[in-house]
Amino acid sequence: MLYAYPMGLLLARLFRERSPETIEGHVFVKSSIALVVLLTIPNIGGKTVETIYQLFCVVVCFPAIIWYAARGTVTGIRQKVIFFMGRLSYPLYAIHFPVICLQISEVQGMGDVYATSAQPWTVVPFTFLISITLAVLAMLCYDEPVRRWLRKKIG
Secondary structure, eight states, X not given: XXXXXXXXXXXXXXXXXXXXXXXXXXXXXXXXXXXXXXXXXXXXXXHHHHHHHHHHIIIIIHHHHXXXXXXXXXXXHHHHHXXXXXXXXXXXXHHHHHHHHHHHHHHHHHTHHHHHSSHHXXXXXXXXXXXXHHHHHHIIIIIHHHHHXXXXXXX
């Protein structure tokens, strides 16, 4: 949090001030592939190498991918999907951790039953769906109305 939020603010300010030229093509797909590749590389070098790799991803790779993706142009239904995902990002950020904590406490309470049942394959998708559903509700019923109210109050 002490790095990601200020880095997001810095990227937004740099983007606004420098207004880099847009990139045509499948920017969203290429950015998504880059993220999947970075996030699926296994730990092959021990704790120290893994820590250095994670630090490199957070400090260099993720900001570079965000910068690249922000320069892309999107139209049509893709634009609507990406706009919706942007609106949903903060409520999902706020909601996902408590939901995951509930999932973990539920799994720990199940003990050995969890390991021997079909539960592992149902809990994760269920947690994902609950997180998305709660985030959409939070966005529509709290986040966006409060932002509109604040915009009116502040001007």
